[in-house]
Amino acid sequence: MATQHSRSAARIMMAPAVILLLGWMLVPLTMTLYFSFKKYLPLRGGDLGWIGFDNYVRFVSSSAFWPSVQTTLVIVLGVLLITVVLGVLLALLLDQPMWGQGVVRILVIAPFFVMPTVSALVWKNMFMDPVNGLLAHLWKFFGAQPIEWLSNAPLISIILIVAWQWLPFATLILLTAIQSLDSEQLEAAEMDGAPPLSRFGYIILPHLARAITIVVLIQTIFLLAVFAEIFVTTQGSFGTRTLTYLIFQRVLESQNVGLGSAGGVYAIILANIVAIFLMRIVGKNLDA
Amino acid sequence: MGQITLNQITKSFGDVQVIPPLDLTIEDGEFVVFVGPSGCGKSTLLRLIAGLEDVSSGEIVIDGNEATNVPPAKRGLAMVFQSYALYPHMSVRKNIAFPLRMAGLDKAAQDAKVEAAANVLNLTNYLDRRPGQLSGGQRQRVAIGRAIVREPAAFLFDEPLSNLDAALRVNMRLEISELHQTLETTMIYVTHDQVEAMTMADKIVVLQAGVIEQVGSPLELYHTPRNKFVAGFIGSPKMNFMSGAFAAEYDAQTIGIRPEHLEVSQSEGKWRGTVGVSEHLGSDTFLYVDMEGQEEPVTVRSTGEVGIRHGDTVYLSPEPSKIHRFDKEDLRLA
Amino acid sequence: MARKVTTRRKTINTVFAWMIGLLIFFPILWTILTSFKTEAQAISDPPVFFFFDWTLENYAVVQERSDYMRFLWNSVILAGGSTVLGLIIAVPAAWSMAFVPSKRTKDILMWMLSTKMLPAVGVLYPIYLLFIKLGLLDTRIGLTIVLMLINLPIIVWMLYTYFKEIPGEILEAARMDGASLKEEILYILTPMAVPGIASTLLLNFILAWNEAFWTLNLTAAKAAPLTAFIASYSSPEGLFYAKLSAASTMAIAPILILGWFSQKQLVRGLTFGAVK
Numbered sequence: 001m002a003t004q005h006s007r008s009a010a011r012i013m014m015a016p017a018v019i020l021l022l023g024w025m026l027v028p029l030t031m032t033l034y035f036s037f038k039k040y041l042p043l044r045g046g047d048l049g050w051i052g053f054d055n056y057v058r059f060v061s062s063s064a065f066w067p068s069v070q071t072t073l074v075i076v077l078g079v080l081l082i083t084v085v086l087g088v089l090l091a092l093l094l095d096q097p098m099w100g101q102g103v104v105r106i107l108v109i110a111p112f113f114v115m116p117t118v119s120a121l122v123w124k125n126m127f128m129d130p131v132n133g134l135l136a137h138l139w140k141f142f143g144a145q146p147i148e149w150l151s152n153a154p155l156i157s158i159i160l161i162v163a164w165q166w167l168p169f170a171t172l173i174l175l176t177a178i179q180s181l182d183s184e185q186l187e188a189a190e191m192d193g194a195p196p197l198s199r200f201g202y203i204i205l206p207h208l209a210r211a212i213t214i215v216v217l218i219q220t221i222f223l224l225a226v227f228a229e230i231f232v233t234t235q236g237s238f239g240t241r242t243l244t245y246l247i248f249q250r251v252l253e254s255q256n257v258g259l260g261s262a263g264g265v266y267a268i269i270l271a272n273i274v275a276i277f278l279m280r281i282v283g284k285n286l287d288a
Numbered sequence: 289m290g291q292i293t294l295n296q297i298t299k300s301f302g303d304v305q306v307i308p309p310l311d312l313t314i315e316d317g318e319f320v321v322f323v324g325p326s327g328c329g330k331s332t333l334l335r336l337i338a339g340l341e342d343v344s345s346g347e348i349v350i351d352g353n354e355a356t357n358v359p360p361a362k363r364g365l366a367m368v369f370q371s372y373a374l375y376p377h378m379s380v381r382k383n384i385a386f387p388l389r390m391a392g393l394d395k396a397a398q399d400a401k402v403e404a405a406a407n408v409l410n411l412t413n414y415l416d417r418r419p420g421q422l423s424g425g426q427r428q429r430v431a432i433g434r435a436i437v438r439e440p441a442a443f444l445f446d447e448p449l450s451n452l453d454a455a456l457r458v459n460m461r462l463e464i465s466e467l468h469q470t471l472e473t474t475m476i477y478v479t480h481d482q483v484e485a486m487t488m489a490d491k492i493v494v495l496q497a498g499v500i501e502q503v504g505s506p507l508e509l510y511h512t513p514r515n516k517f518v519a520g521f522i523g524s525p526k527m528n529f530m531s532g533a534f535a536a537e538y539d540a541q542t543i544g545i546r547p548e549h550l551e552v553s554q555s556e557g558k559w560r561g562t563v564g565v566s567e568h569l570g571s572d573t574f575l576y577v578d579m580e581g582q583e584e585p586v587t588v589r590s591t592g593e594v595g596i597r598h599g600d601t602v603y604l605s606p607e608p609s610k611i612h613r614f615d616k617e618d619l620r621l622a
Numbered sequence: 623m624a625r626k627v628t629t630r631r632k633t634i635n636t637v638f639a640w641m642i643g644l645l646i647f648f649p650i651l652w653t654i655l656t657s658f659k660t661e662a663q664a665i666s667d668p669p670v671f672f673f674f675d676w677t678l679e680n681y682a683v684v685q686e687r688s689d690y691m692r693f694l695w696n697s698v699i700l701a702g703g704s705t706v707l708g709l710i711i712a713v714p715a716a717w718s719m720a721f722v723p724s725k726r727t728k729d730i731l732m733w734m735l736s737t738k739m740l741p742a743v744g745v746l747y748p749i750y751l752l753f754i755k756l757g758l759l760d761t762r763i764g765l766t767i768v769l770m771l772i773n774l775p776i777i778v779w780m781l782y783t784y785f786k787e788i789p790g791e792i793l794e795a796a797r798m799d800g801a802s803l804k805e806e807i808l809y810i811l812t813p814m815a816v817p818g819i820a821s822t823l824l825l826n827f828i829l830a831w832n833e834a835f836w837t838l839n840l841t842a843a844k845a846a847p848l849t850a851f852i853a854s855y856s857s858p859e860g861l862f863y864a865k866l867s868a869a870s871t872m873a874i875a876p877i878l879i880l881g882w883f884s885q886k887q888l889v890r891g892l893t894f895g896a897v898k
Contacts, residue, residue: 003342005359009803010722013714017778018730020711024771025737031748090642098636106882107643110650113881115832117852118870122653124856126863132665134652141668167646172885225741228834228849232856244743251747252839264744275739279732340794361800373795377813386809390800434799 087170290474297346557603784818821887
């Protein structure tokens with residue numbers, strides 16, 4: 001509801017943002033699509049012509065593809081499982097009355113603000129190093145043989161690092177959701193004779209369903225793109241090569257742009273599937 | 289000066305026409321009230337006059353000048369919004385001075401006008417406060433102050449009292465009426481409350497679904513409503529409507545009789561009924577009487593000391609000259 | 623009504639929550655502690671916690687060896703520049719969406735958010751190529767633009783949700799009072815939205831500061847921010863724990879503090895308002 005004048009002003013003021021984002025989306029996307037149908041090796045002959053869907057076929061049939069998909073899934077699912085379960089428990093705990101709640105919350109949130117390269121390096125060297133790492137000291141203290149984390153348990157190590165970074169996010173959002181629960185609902189359930197566990201199962205958990213979905217979707221989008229943690233720690237070796245990292249290697253390390261671009265298209269499709277679900281939820285919220 | 293003429297204006301949102309072609313003339317110095325149920329288009333009409341919405345067709349003339357496409361600020365009108373729309377980050381002084389600042393007045397002239405307005409509105413002691421620190425009535429006055437300093441051709445009020453509590457509403461109603469008498473400026477006032485309309489207006493415009501049902505002075509509307517809608521909307525408690533045999537007797541489709549025009553007796557009268565609820569207000573007693581052949585209970589306004597209670601049998605007699613007759617199209621029969 | 627809780631229950635909660643809080647925070651705490659040790663103490667077996675000779679030497683060495691200040695300066699410019707640039711573009715857009723909504727407003731917002739979901743690796747090479755062609759590789763301006771673009775949807779969204787809470791009548795009142803569009807935005811909307819704009823600024827500064835895909839792949843030396851500076855420590859050279867800790871502490875301290883201030887807005891910004 002407005003006048004013609006303000007509507008045209010609105011269009012003009014929206015234009016820069018829309019045009020910029022349109023360019024940011026379309027230009028690289030078109031180029032990626034273009035390269036994905038070419039044999040394109042910048043350092044070994046450059047543009048070697050159109051090859052149809054060869055890159056797509058080759059990318060999927062390469063021996064590295066399925067392991068990378070598996071690695072990606074293991075990391076995403078592992079991190080999601082840890083962050084959601086611990087996040088719910090932690091949110092429930094932080095919602096309880098206690099002294100110094102604000103400080104505890106600050107402590108718990110902190111890892112989210114640590115840049116990924118820092119957290120990967122700190123974990124890799126100061127905790128997971130088999131000689132001088134703190135975890136090695138801990139193992140030795142209990143008389144156990146220290147673990148060579150990043151070479152013997154590389155996936156678990158990376159999941160641990162990434163989960164540490166994302167646990168605060170899950171906790172914060174779930175805590176916010178718990179705090180928005182009408183306490184009268186819980187009191188009513190208590191009056192109806194529901195024990196604590198049933199109250200959790202029948203009232204708190206359903207209330208959290210939406211927040212959990214949001215956490216899962218947003219984290220999935222970011223986790224599919226996990227990069228720095230692998231770049232800094234294992235460089236994709238020891239079976240930690242995710243789809244993202246595989247594409248990165250094809251494009252920048254082996255300079256096979258056509259093949260990498262085809263991989264990129266797969267990654268875009270994958271992310272879009274997740275994004276559609278997220279958009280549905282966010283869109284519903286817009287109407288409310 | 290503040291004469292406003294609407295010629296054949298319409299307004300559509302998308303495919304929905306909320307105001308079909310409409311003509312209206314508002315004379316200089318008049319206090320005009322747009323009244324109607326919510327969603328009747330009265331606020332939209334006000335916003336069209338203000339220039340906050342474009343008309344879909346037709347023209348708006350202000351003081352003889354075509355103003356249809358003139359931006360809001362250039363129409364010489366000031367508006368008081370339902371939510372007061374005070375600028376929360378500015379002091380009262382700055383709020384009132386804002387239109388003057390936008391007009392490019394120098395500081396001294398701004399101050400003088402703000403002081404004068406504050407004086408009229410009893411705001412002198414609050415000039416350096418923020419809107420958040422004021423009561424509802426004070427905020428209302430600041431909003432009026434912001435309108436006054438512009439010395440507009442007309443004031444537009446969009447349900448200005450609906451956010452106030454009942455006691456304050458009566459006070460502000462009087463203040464606005466007084467202001468109108470002092471300034472003698474055209475005022476257009478939108479409300480859904482027919483009491484405000486009756487008490488303040490020189491001229492009432494009753495709207496329903498974007499259509500003007502009737503224009504007239506408060507008493508004209510009370511005594512000779514043009515149709516059943518106006519008859520039912522104006523007056524409190526509502527007019528009673530009766531049809532069937534009751535109306536046939538008067539050669540009409542429906543008859544209407546106001547609660548204050550029914551005489552009640554416990555021994556004899558024209559119609560017989562049973563009292564459902566009786567509300568004793570002290571000054572008046574409202575009786576809700578169930579009658580055979582009448583769906584809705586009939587409301588009767590009686591004096592304060594009536595000793596009639598639930599379940600009593602009563603007889604009602606209308607004042608014959610005060611019966612309103614309506615035809616099949618709900619229009620008034622002469 | 624808050625329920626009365628027994629002191630015993632509250633004590634148990636407190637102890638438990640603090641233990642877990644400290645456990646989660648421990649890696650950061652340990653890093654900060656280690657940054658004040660000598661290299662020998664940093665790897666001493668058993669590890670020392672508080673009783674060591676506190677020294678600031680590592681900070682001096684880090685600055686001297688890798689010119690920390692230059693990376694820090696790049697980080698500040700990139701994060702600050704992209705946030706401010708994003709705000710300048712986003713404020714008018716968010717105004718339009720919040721106060722002059724049309725049937726397409728919701729679709730445009732959704733579409734903007736969806737660009738944020740585009741996996742960076744899918745378009746890495748095209749951007750890389752464009753950067754070479756345009757001479758933007760390893761320049762601050764190029765990276766500022768990229769960071770601005772990836773965060774623009776969040777900035778628009780956050781501002782939109784804040785603006786929507788400002789009643790349209792106030793802006794209409796300003797219009798009636800004779801304010802032009804520019805004056806309306808400058809004198810009325812912006813001052814009223816200061817808290818919202820501030821938290822948007824804060825959150826996006828943090829996101830840009832920590833961004834580690836484009837900053838690693840589009841910089842070499844000149845424009846490299848702290849993410850790249852830290853990554854250069856991934857190949858160890860002799861004893862370096864204390865220096866690594868000092869460098870890490872310097873990289874995260876400013877953002878940690880900003881982050882603590884903006885934790886409430888974080889929920890709102892990152893979930894696009896879907897959790898309240």
